Amino acid sequence: MSGVQDQLEIKFRLTDGSDIGPKSFPAATSVATLKESILAQWPKEKVSGPMTVKDVKLISAGKILENNRTVGECRSPLCDIPGGVTTMHVVVQPPALEKEKKALNDQEQNKCVCVIL
Template sequence: MSGVQDQLEIKFRLSDGSDIGPKSFPAAASVTYLKEIIISQWPKEKENGPRTVKDVKLISAGRILENNRTVGECRSPLCDIPGGVTTMHVVVQPPPLEKEKKVINDPKQNKCVCVIL
């Protein structure tokens, strides 16, 4: 393969329809690396941006990309056009808020009331 074919032009489509990129990435770049780029270049004016790689899901050709895969492994031969730009959709899933831990045998939590007549 030539050096040009080892590079992919990728743009990242955010949920509001705006894009990050397009940028050129080597086919050997990991999905984790792409997510780190998205986090570092997330628009400052947008709320609820991702904080960690675990907060980001990348979708390409209808598939959620796995962190341990490379861009080259995730390519879809049906969707990729030589010299074209690949669009990957970005879904941000912030971590769930920690809920209060409840003690199972806490008498204050018991809502049962027994009435003897």
């Protein structure tokens, strides 16, 4: 199996319904490399874009793809049509620091202080 079958046409569907791609990737491409490609091609006009690969989750055939897996390993035999385009959904997660700050603020707001006289 060489040539066209070793290549996959992938487009990335963003949460607002717009797409990045399609673009051809070798089956040996890692999911982390796909995420780097998304970062490089992220539309500049979009306000809440990912800052790092860790901010991006890729979903294909209902499964969250792991960074260390290859595109070939993640292929779904039921969904992939030879010569067709595979759509992967992109979810951007807010940076962990913002989550931690929000959690700390929530804890401070819910803090109860008792004074005994």
